[in-house]
C-alpha cells in the first residue's frame with residue numbers, strides 16, 4: 001500500500017498515538033550511510049572528523065532509504081576523546097577508546113570540560129546543524145549524546161568505574177559532575193544551532209539490571225539524568241532515550257523519565273529481556289514511542305529474505321500487542337542498536353526493512 005502521510009505527519013501522529021497510514025520505521029543506520037555518499041568510499045574517520053561529511057551521510061541515507069526519523073549518532077567515544085582518552089579509529093568501523101584518561105583515583109578529579117568548539121564535539125554539533133537544516137522539513141530530527149555515566153565509563157573503562165563506585169565513591173561523583181557539566185554545555189549548544197534538532201537522544205546505557213540495581217542507578221546516573229532531561233525540555237527539544245542494554249530499567253527510564261521516544265534492544269537468549277510484545281503489554285508504549293528491536297547483526301549477516309521475514313514478524317507481533325492495548329501507533333520498527341557502520345553491512349537489508357514496513361505496516365485493529 002502506498003504511503004498516504006508524509007514522514008512528519010506520521011511521526012507526529014505516532015508520538016501522540018493517533019492513527020497512522022503505517023507504522024514508523026527507522027533502522028538505526030547512521031555511520032553506515034556514509035557509504036551512500038558519492039562513490040561509497042568515504043572512510044569512517046573522514047565521516048566522523050568533518051561536519052560536512054557527517055551531514056552528507058544522513059542526507060544521502062535519507063535519499064536512499066526514506067526513513068521516518070534522522071538521529072545524529074556519531075559514536076560513543078566523542079566525549080571521551082575530547083576529554084583526553086585516546087580513540088582508536090579504524091578506517092571502516094566504530095571507533096573505540098584504547099587508552100583511558102582515568103588511570104588512578106586522582107585522575108577523576110582532574111577531568112575538565114573541554115572546549116566544545118573544538119574536537120569531535122564541534123564536528124558533532126556542526127554536523128548535526130547541517131543535516132537538520134537539510135532534513136528538518138522532511139523528518140523529525142534529533143541530536144544524540146552520551147549520558148554522564150556512559151561518558152565516564154568510556155573515559156575510564158567500565159570495569160574501573162564500577163570498582164571505584166565502591167572504592168572511590170566521591171571521586172566518581174566528582175567526575176560524574178564534570179560529565180554532567182559537559183553534557184549541559186552540549187545541550188545548550190545543540191539548542192542554539194542554526195539547524196536546531198527537534199529532539200535530543202541520551203544514551204543511558206547503564207540503566208541495566210545486569211550491572212546496576214535501582215539504588216545504584218539512582219545514585220550514579222538518575223540524579224544527574226533528571227537535571228539533564230529537564231534541561232533538554234527547557235531548551236525546546238523532545239527528550240528521548242536510547243538504551244540497548246539486555247535488562248533495561250524501564251520503570252525509571254520510561255515511566256519516571258517520560259521520554260518522547262525510547263529506543264531499546266531485545267536479547268531473546270537472556271531471561272527477562274523485554275520483548276516487543278511484553279514491552280507494549282506492560283504499558284511502556286502507552287505514553288512513549290518505543291523504537292526497536294531488530295538484532296543489528298541481522299543487517300550484516302542476514303539475507304534480504306530473512307530481513308523481510310524478521311520485519312514482518314515484528315510488525316505482526318507489535319500490531320497484535322498494540323491492538324490488545326488499545327494503541328494505534330506507538331511503536332517504531334527499528335534496530336535495537338546502531339546498524340553496524342562497517343563495510344560488511346548489507347545496505348539492501350536496510351532498504352528491505354523500510355520497504356517491508358511500507359508494505360505491511362498498516363494497522364487495523
Ligand SMILES: [Zn+2]
Nearest residue numbers: 244336337338
Ligand atoms: Zn545502542
